[in-house]
Amino acid sequence: MTDVVIAGIGQTPVGEHWEISLRDLALDAIQAAHKDSGGLKPQALFVSNMLAPNLSNQAHLGALIADYAGLTGIEAITVEAAGASGGAALRQAYLAIASGMVDVALIVGVEKFTDKVGPSVDAALSTTSDSDFEAVQGMTPTAQASLLMKRYMHEYQVPADGFAGFALTAHANGANNPHAMFRKAIKPETYAKAEMVSEPLNMFDIAPNADGAAAVVLTRRDLLPKDFSHPPVKIAGSASAADTLALHDRKDILYFDAAQLSAGKAMKQAGIILDQVNFFEYHDMFSIYAALQLEAVGFAIKGKGWKLAADGGIGLKGRIPSATMGGLKARGFAGGASGVYQAVEAATQLRGQAGANQIAGAKYGLIQSMGGPASTVVSHVLQGLN
Amino acid sequence: MSTSSPTLLKPVKPVGIVGYGAYVPRYRLPAKEVARVWTGGKGGLPIKEKAVPGLDEDVITMSIEAARNAMKRAQIDPTELRAVWVGSESHPYAVKPTSTLVAEAIGAVPNTQAADWEFACKAGTEALVAAMGLVGSGMGHYAMAIGMDTAQGKPGDALEYTAGAGGGAYIVGPADESLAIINASYSYVTDTPDFWRREYQKYPEHGMRFTGEPAYFKHITEAATHLMEASGTTAKDYKWAIFHQPNTKFPQRVAGQLGFSAEQIAPGLLVHTIGNTYAGAAMIGLTATLDIAQPGDRILVVSFGSGAGSDAFDITVTDKVTARVGLATKTQEYIARRTEIDYATYVRYRGKLAMK
Numbered sequence: 001m002t003d004v005v006i007a008g009i010g011q012t013p014v015g016e017h018w019e020i021s022l023r024d025l026a027l028d029a030i031q032a033a034h035k036d037s038g039g040l041k042p043q044a045l046f047v048s049n050m051l052a053p054n055l056s057n058q059a060h061l062g063a064l065i066a067d068y069a070g071l072t073g074i075e076a077i078t079v080e081a082a083g084a085s086g087g088a089a090l091r092q093a094y095l096a097i098a099s100g101m102v103d104v105a106l107i108v109g110v111e112k113f114t115d116k117v118g119p120s121v122d123a124a125l126s127t128t129s130d131s132d133f134e135a136v137q138g139m140t141p142t143a144q145a146s147l148l149m150k151r152y153m154h155e156y157q158v159p160a161d162g163f164a165g166f167a168l169t170a171h172a173n174g175a176n177n178p179h180a181m182f183r184k185a186i187k188p189e190t191y192a193k194a195e196m197v198s199e200p201l202n203m204f205d206i207a208p209n210a211d212g213a214a215a216v217v218l219t220r221r222d223l224l225p226k227d228f229s230h231p232p233v234k235i236a237g238s239a240s241a242a243d244t245l246a247l248h249d250r251k252d253i254l255y256f257d258a259a260q261l262s263a264g265k266a267m268k269q270a271g272i273i274l275d276q277v278n279f280f281e282y283h284d285m286f287s288i289y290a291a292l293q294l295e296a297v298g299f300a301i302k303g304k305g306w307k308l309a310a311d312g313g314i315g316l317k318g319r320i321p322s323a324t325m326g327g328l329k330a331r332g333f334a335g336g337a338s339g340v341y342q343a344v345e346a347a348t349q350l351r352g353q354a355g356a357n358q359i360a361g362a363k364y365g366l367i368q369s370m371g372g373p374a375s376t377v378v379s380h381v382l383q384g385l386n
Numbered sequence: 387m388s389t390s391s392p393t394l395l396k397p398v399k400p401v402g403i404v405g406y407g408a409y410v411p412r413y414r415l416p417a418k419e420v421a422r423v424w425t426g427g428k429g430g431l432p433i434k435e436k437a438v439p440g441l442d443e444d445v446i447t448m449s450i451e452a453a454r455n456a457m458k459r460a461q462i463d464p465t466e467l468r469a470v471w472v473g474s475e476s477h478p479y480a481v482k483p484t485s486t487l488v489a490e491a492i493g494a495v496p497n498t499q500a501a502d503w504e505f506a507c508k509a510g511t512e513a514l515v516a517a518m519g520l521v522g523s524g525m526g527h528y529a530m531a532i533g534m535d536t537a538q539g540k541p542g543d544a545l546e547y548t549a550g551a552g553g554g555a556y557i558v559g560p561a562d563e564s565l566a567i568i569n570a571s572y573s574y575v576t577d578t579p580d581f582w583r584r585e586y587q588k589y590p591e592h593g594m595r596f597t598g599e600p601a602y603f604k605h606i607t608e609a610a611t612h613l614m615e616a617s618g619t620t621a622k623d624y625k626w627a628i629f630h631q632p633n634t635k636f637p638q639r640v641a642g643q644l645g646f647s648a649e650q651i652a653p654g655l656l657v658h659t660i661g662n663t664y665a666g667a668a669m670i671g672l673t674a675t676l677d678i679a680q681p682g683d684r685i686l687v688v689s690f691g692s693g694a695g696s697d698a699f700d701i702t703v704t705d706k707v708t709a710r711v712g713l714a715t716k717t718q719e720y721i722a723r724r725t726e727i728d729y730a731t732y733v734r735y736r737g738k739l740a741m742k
Contacts, residue, residue, distance in 0.1 A: 018600045117594040195430065 004097045006233040006382070007104075007224060008037025008217035009344040014181045014332035017211040022056050022112040023068045025213040030069045030108050033215035038225065040217055042106035044096055045069075045076035048089035049110055050336035054124040056115040065108060082128035083285060085109065086214075086339020087240070087369025087378030093218050094238045094380075103223055109337030110213035121209065128372055130246040141285070141372070142206060144247055146198035148373060149288035152254055153200060156303035160200075164191040165309030166287040167204040170323045173316065174330025176356040177345075181210050181332030205287040210332030214340040216347070221385075233347045236364070237266030237381035245375045254303075256289075256374035259296035263368060263379040270364070270381035274298050277381075278362040279321040279349060280314075281342040283370035284328045293368060294322070316357060324349060324357050339369030339378065350384030391616035395515060395571040397522020402564025403556050403701075404462065404528060405710065407455020408673040409448045410552040410660050410720040413438040415732045417547045423729045424542050432633040436550035436661025438732050439536045443551075445474045446484050449534045450491045452555035455714035456530065457492055459565070460557045464492050467557070468526025469499035471516060473509025473665045474553075476536045477502050480585075488532065499526075506581060507630055508691025509533060509665040510553060515571050515697055517558040528559045533669035537662065540589035541738060548633055550661020552720075554669035565707040566676060566685070569700040572613040574605055581692035592692075598636075601694050606630065606640050609696035610688045617700050621645030625683040628654035628671035630690035632662045646686075653678050659721055665691075672701075674717035681705040 010032025012025055020028075026047070034040070045066050053059040062076035079089035086109040093105035113121060122142075126135040129144060152158065167186060174180035186204070194202040221232060241261035244250055251257075267273065280299065284290035291305030299320045300308040308314055314322040325331060325345040328338055346365035348354050362384060369378045415438050417431040439448065449472050457464065470489035477484045485500035499520070503509045510533015517529035534553030539546030561567045580601035583590035593601075606629055614620060621627070627646045629637040634657055641651045654671030656663075663670055668689035675685060685701040733739055 016595065016599070018596060114596070117596055 003221040003234045004094055004218060005221045005224065006216055006235070006343065006347045007040055007219045008033040009215070009347050010034070010036055011179050011214040011341060011344050012212050013179045014210045014212035014334050016114050018114055020211070022052060022058060022110060022115070023064060025112060025211060026065045026108050026110040027068055029110070029213035029215035030106065033106070033217050037217035038229065040104045040219060042071065042104045042217065043074050044093065044102045044105045045071060045074055046089040046093045046105060046107045047076070047078045047110065048085035048107065048336045048340060049078055050080065050082055050085055050128065051124045052112065054127065055121065056112055080336065081376040081378070082371030083283060083335070083338060084369040084371035084376040084378050085336030086342065087367070087380065088339070088376070090216065090339060090343055090380060091238050091240055091378055094235050097218050097220055103219060105218045106215065107218065107340055108213060108215040109334070109340030111335030111337045112211050113209040113335065114211050134246055142198045142201065144373060145286040145288055146201045148247070148253060149200050149286070152288060152291070155254065158306050161192050162306045162310060163205055163287040163291065164188055165306070165312070165314065166284060166290050167191055167329055169309060169314050170284065170327040170329035173324055173357055174326030177325040177331065180326040180330050181208060182326070182330045201286060207285045207328035207333035210334055212332060212334035212337050212341065214337050214344045216340055216343050231351050232385045233350045234383045234385050235380055236383040237268070237270030239265035239269065240376070240378040242376050243374055245372065247373050254292065256292045256296035256377065258374045258377035259293050259368060259370070262377045263297040263366060266379040266381045270383065272364055272381065277320065277364050277366045279324050279359050279365050281324065281346055281365065281367040282322055282327065283338065283368060284323060285333055289370065289373065290322070292374070293370070296374070297366070297368070316359065321359050324354065324359060342367040342369060343380065343382070346382045350382055393572065393612065394616045395518070395573065397518050399522050399524055400561035400567060401518050401522045401558055402561045402567035402704070404559035404563050404565065405456040405458070405460025405557040406673050406676055407452045407459065407555045407714050408552070408670050408717040408720055409452040409455070409534070410437050410670070411439040411443055411448065412723050412725050413440060413727050413735065414724050415727055415729065419729045420547050432547050432635070433658045433661060435659060436548060437552050437663070438727060438735055439551045441735055443536070444478045445472070445476050445534045445536055446478055446487045448536070448551070448553065449484060449488045449532045449555065452532060452534060452553060453488050453492050453530060456555040456557050458714040459710045460559070462528055462557065464494045465497065467494040467498055467528045467530050469517060469520050469529040470494050471501055471503055471513035471530065472532040472534060473503035473505070473513040474533070474535050475504070475506055475509065475664050476538065505695065506691035506693050507664045507667055508689040508695060508697055510669040511689040511697040514556055514558070515573065517556070518568055518571060521558050521560070528557055531556050531558060533665040535664035535666050537664040538589055538736065545592065548657065548662045550663050552660055552663040552670050553666020554673040556669070564704060565710050566701050566703045569702060570613065570617055572609055572616065572698045573695060574609040574612060575695035576605070578694035580694055597692070601692060602630070602632070602636055602690050603640055605694050605696040606688050606690050607643065609698040610644050610686065613698040613700055619700065623684060624650065624686045626653060626675045626679065627651050627686045628668055628675055629688050631655060631657035631667050631671060634658050656721065670717060676703070676707065677711055677716045677718065679703045679707055681707060
């Protein structure tokens with residue numbers, strides 16, 4: 001079986017795009033990826049999106065975006081797994097190519113938060129939890145994460161401001177990502193003085209909701225032209241795992257089982273061990289999630305994920321560079337598009353095109369897309385082929 | 387220096403401000419009182435306190451007092467006013483103009499134009515632009531334009547901290563009689579639904595973050611930039627600047643973006659102690675600035691009204707200001723006249739208690 005490779009990548013800047021519609025955001029990213037791939041025409045379109053039916057009164061995005069992008073006639077569907085939609089769509093496209101049934105697949109992740117404002121956005125986000133047993137009690141994803149963080153800080157005696165390292169690293173890296181929403185490094189004092197949103201989560205522990213679209217063109221390596229303009233990036237491992245949806249049904253709420261399962265399978269498929277991972281793009285919707293992902297995947301032992309960030313272990317020069325282009329925190333949380341942004345950024349690293357944020361000699365990147373508190377986790381190992 | 391531009395609003399005959407007057411009700415509701423009731427005292431406060439009208443006050447009574455102050459400074463015969471126009475978001479009647487009561491109260495009736503103006507927070511400056519036109523075209527010797535509001539904030543909403551009451555009245559007349567000449571005006575308008583109230587709704591609604599960059603900042607910046615470019619000026623050419631003030635941060639930020647210093651906007655920045663006076667905001671920022679201005683001072687005023695639009699004015703103070711400022715109550719004197727009330731009293735005064 002020939003390698004499944006990323007032939008083209010594209011992204012819009014992440015931000016509050018009041019004047020750009022859902023379909024135009026998607027088209028912008030698609031056109032960029034199409035051009036980057038040298039004009040490869042897809043037979044299948046996989047759209048990843050979390051909340052359009054709710055926020056934009058728009059479901060059926062597969063047909064809408066295929067039509068808007070001039071791709072009527074090809075197959076097109078939406079893949080939804082809350083915050084993991086991007087990773088999940090990437091996986092579906094990977095399976096399509098790996099099966100041999102599709103030659104070229106296009107993935108576009110798109111989210112348009114700014115079609116609504118205020119409490120209706122929180123209500124929409126709450127649909128990603130257990131509606132009957134969590135959301136109905138008034139639990140929002142932010143409140144849920146704050147309960148987790150409070151328990152974690154209690155169990156592991158984490159000092160106040162113990163999680164600052166995640167925001168500091170994200171913003172420092174975001175400063176060199178022209179597509180990121182926040183492009184300025186922040187000082188420790190800024191984190192320390194930040195207003196509480198849902199104690200103990202402060203404003204800098206939470207990724208901001210934002211609009212954006214990212215796209216990837218996947219194909220088989222043998223279909224790339226000989227003079228292909230970029231170093232090919234292979235999807236060396238792909239795996240997904242689901243855990244209980246409701247946090248209260250977990251065996252251990254402080255362990256992201258699905259993150260460990262999916263990352264483990266993906267690395268096994270790629271034939272690598274943890275030490276060979278050169279960088280990690282986690283789903284830092286909340287700083288506590290980043291800590292728990294680092295622990296579940298194995299980069300830190302249980303209860304020490306926060307310390308890895310505090311000690312600089314996740315910085316560009318650290319043991320396991322993470323959020324290398326800003327992560328969700330500085331790039332912005334573009335909902336169901338996040339997992340595709342991760343793939344675009346990882347491919348940029350592996351092509352050696354990450355500029356000031358380049359991880360020297362990067363060969364393997366682990367990207368992990370999450371829905372809820374690891375209720376769905378999709379992990380991919382990307383490999384630079386040089 | 388540019389001489390003319392088709393989009394600049396310049397009348398045929400030069401016009402200016404012959405008299406002006408402010409009004410602020412005496413009651414003050416501290417922002418920390420609002421926080422005490424709604425957030426248990428937690429969270430940041432956008433201003434210190436806001437002005438609240440008393441039980442027998444409304445836009446009509448407040449406009450009359452401001453109009454009388456303007457008449458004291460102008461020293462004109464009220465029958466020479468050819469228009470009395472009041473801009474507000476809180477006219478007491480939906481149909482029955484505030485303006486006719488004000489015109490009657492100051493003795494301007496019956497040979498006068500009267501009408502109520504509406505465009506959210508720029509209703510007052512709209513009336514001012516129209517007054518420039520009436521006088522500048524020779525249709526009338528004097529015209530009065532008032533911006534006044536008793537804005538209501540929805541209980542528990544972010545805007546409740548700042549929705550205040552107050553405003554200013556201006557008598558526009560020939561430039562050679564004016565204490566400040568209005569060199570030119572410019573209006574920038576788009577269909578931007580950042581803040582609205584449907585008929586029969588008691589409280590307005592707003593688009594939260596949408597009220598920032600795409601609304602307030604965009605329109606003020608465009609209006610100010612256009613006016614200054616067409617007038618051949620930059621921020622340094624002005625002694626003072628007044629921007630619409632829904633809270634303290636917005637005008638400070640837009641001033642900085644346009645190149646104005648904190649000192650330039652200081653005398654006109656009143657929101658911290660009286661709240662956002664909506665259609666009265668830019669108007670009363672200007673009265674406070676005129677109260678301390680010296681002959682020759684150049685002033686930029688830029689209002690913002692949701693929906694959305696901005697009116698910008700380029701004004702030069704004349705030597706007639708010195709003699710006229712002291713003829714009526716100054717803005718800071720109204721601000722210093724202060725009786726603190728608590729949230730319960732405010733709720734009663736503002737008619738928020740369901741009595742049926």
